[in-house]
Amino acid sequence: MKVVIFGITGQDGSYLAELLVKKGYEVIGVTRRVSVNTLSRIEHILPQLTIVEGDITDGFNISKIIESHEPDEVYNLAAQSHVGTSFKQPSLTWDITGAGVLNILEAIRYSSRKDQIRFYQASSSEMFGKNYTTSENASLMMSDDKVVVDDPTGKGFYEYKKYQDENTPFIPQSPYGIAKLAAHHLVRNYRESYGIHGSCGILFNHESERRGEQFVTRKITKWIGEFVLWSNQSSMDIDTTSDPDFILDNGRKFPKLRLGNLDARRDWGHAADYVEAMWLMLQQDEPDDYVVATGETRSVREFLDASFSFVEVDDWSNLVVIDPEFYRAAEVEYLLGIPTKAKRKLGWSPRIDFKSLAERMVAYDVKEAGLQRPSIQTV
Numbered sequence: 118m119k120v121v122i123f124g125i126t127g128q129d130g131s132y133l134a135e136l137l138v139k140k141g142y143e144v145i146g147v148t149r150r151v152s153v154n155t156l157s158r159i160e161h162i163l164p165q166l167t168i169v170e171g172d173i174t175d176g177f178n179i180s181k182i183i184e185s186h187e188p189d190e191v192y193n194l195a196a197q198s199h200v201g202t203s204f205k206q207p208s209l210t211w212d213i214t215g216a217g218v219l220n221i222l223e224a225i226r227y228s229s230r231k232d233q234i235r236f237y238q239a240s241s242s243e244m245f246g247k248n249y250t251t252s253e254n255a256s257l258m259m260s261d262d263k264v265v266v267d268d269p270t271g272k273g274f275y276e277y278k279k280y281q282d283e284n285t286p287f288i289p290q291s292p293y294g295i296a297k298l299a300a301h302h303l304v305r306n307y308r309e310s311y312g313i314h315g316s317c318g319i320l321f322n323h324e325s326e327r328r329g330e331q332f333v334t335r336k337i338t339k340w341i342g343e344f345v346l347w348s349n350q351s352s353m354d355i356d357t358t359s360d361p362d363f364i365l366d367n368g369r370k371f372p373k374l375r376l377g378n379l380d381a382r383r384d385w386g387h388a389a390d391y392v393e394a395m396w397l398m399l400q401q402d403e404p405d406d407y408v409v410a411t412g413e414t415r416s417v418r419e420f421l422d423a424s425f426s427f428v429e430v431d432d433w434s435n436l437v438v439i440d441p442e443f444y445r446a447a448e449v450e451y452l453l454g455i456p457t458k459a460k461r462k463l464g465w466s467p468r469i470d471f472k473s474l475a476e477r478m479v480a481y482d483v484k485e486a487g488l489q490r491p492s493i494q495t496v
C-alpha cells in the first residue's frame with residue numbers, strides 16, 4: 118500500500134508516518150522547500166520514507182505528485198495551523214488551510230485513480246468556535262457543570278452539560294477556523310458530488326513532545342525545562358517578586374513565562390493516539406466525519422498546575438506574566454469533544470490522559486533543556 122502525506126514534517130505528520138511505516142506502507146512525504154531543515158521530527162525514519170517537494174498552494178504540482186506516485190491513501194495534514202497567527206496573516210491562512218485543500222481535492226477528482234484513492238482531511242474542533250451542545254438533561258444533574266451524556270471512552274460516564282459532537286453546528290471564531298470549515302465542507306461536497314472517498318477527522322487539541330513551540334502546552338513545558346536548568350544553577354533564594362518581568366538570582370535573571378488567556382478550556386489528548394484514528398477512518402468502506410477527543414475539558418490554568426506539579430512548584434503565579442500580546446481578537450472559550458461515534462464505529466479510544474500528557478511533555482523538555490544548555494541572560 119502506498120500513501121502520500123501532506124504535512125509530514127509537522128507534529129501529526131511525524132507520528133502518522135511512523136505508524137504507517139510500521140504497518141508496512143510505502144510512505145511518500147511532501148515537504149516545502151525552505152531555507153532551514155524542517156525534517157527533525159522525521160529524521161529517525163527518513164531512510165524508510167520518500168520525500169518529495171511540494172506546496173499545497175500549487176495545484177499543478179500537487180496533481181503531478183498524486184498522479185505519479187499512485188497512492189492508495191492521501192492524508193492532508195498540511196496547514197497554517199496556528200490560530201493566533203491566522204489573525205495576523207488571514208490571507209496566507211486562507212490560501213494554505215482553505216484553498217490548499219481544494220487543490221488536493223481537484224487533483225484527486227481528475228486523477229486516473231480517483232476511485233482507488235482514500236482521502237483524509239485534518240478538520241478541527243476550532244470549527245465549533247463559540248458553539249456547543251447543551252444536554253437536555255442538564256437540570257437533572259448533581260453538579261453545575263456536569264451532565265451524563267454517554268460513555269465515549271469506555272472509562273465510565275462523562276458528565277458535562279456542554280460539549281461538542283458531530284451534530285453540533287459550527288460557529289468558527291478565527292480565520293483559521295473559517296478556512297478549516299470551508300475545507301471541511303469542500304470534502305463533503307466532493308464526496309457527494311464526485312464520489313470521492315474523503316473523510317474528515319474533527320480532531321480536538323492534541324499535543325506531544327513534538328508539539329510546535331508556539332502552542333500553549335509546549336510553550337509552557339519548554340519554559341519549565343529551561344527554568345529548571347536555570348534554577349538548578351541558582352542560589353537558594355531566587356527572587357520572583359521584585360521584577361515584574363524577570364526572576365532574579367544574585368545578578369542573574371531569567372524571563373518569566375508570558376501567556377494570554379488562562380481560562381480557555383481545551384480537550385487535550387496525545388497526538389500518537391490521534392493519528393491512529395486518522396488511519397482507522399480510511400479503513401472504513403464508507404467515508405465519514407468523526408470527532409476525535411478525550412471527553413475531558415481542562416483550562417490552560419489546569420495545564421499549568423499539572424505541569425508545574427511535576428517539577429514540584431506549587432505556586433506558579435509569580436513565574437507567569439499575563440501579556441495582552443497573547444490574547445486573540447476572538448477566543449474559543451470552551452472545547453469538550455464526545456468521541457462516541459469514533460469509539461463505536463472505529464473502535465478508537467484515547468490511551469494517554471491529561472496528567473500523563475503533561476508529565477511526558479515536562480519530562481521531555483526538562484531533559485532537552487539539560488542537553489541543549491540554552492543561553493542564560495545575565496544582568
Ligand code: NAP
Nearest residue numbers: 124126127128129172173194195196198239241320322323
Ligand atoms: P503542524 O505541526 O503545524 O504541521 C503543519 C504541517 O503543514 C507542517 O508539516 C508544515 O510544513 C506543513 N505546511 C504548512 N504550509 C504548507 C504548505 N503551503 N504546503 C505544504 N505543507 C505545508 O500541525 P499539526 O499539529 O501536526 O496538525 C496537523 C494538521 O491537523 C493541521 O492541518 C492542523 O491544522 C490540524 N489540526 C491540528 C490539531 C492539533 O491540536 N494539533 C487539532 C485539529 C486539527 P513545514 O514543516 O514546512 O512548516
Ligand code: GDD
Nearest residue numbers: 198200241242243321322331332333334376377378381443
Ligand atoms: N498559543 C498560545 N500562546 N495560546 C495561549 C497563550 C499563549 O501564550 N496563552 C493562552 N493561550 C490560550 C489560547 O488563547 C487558547 O485559548 C488556548 O491557550 C490554546 O491555544 P493553542 O495552544 O495555540 O491552541 P488552539 O486551541 O488555539 O489551536 C490548536 O488546536 C486546534 C484544535 O482545537 C491548534 O493545534 C489548531 O491547529 C487546532 O486546529
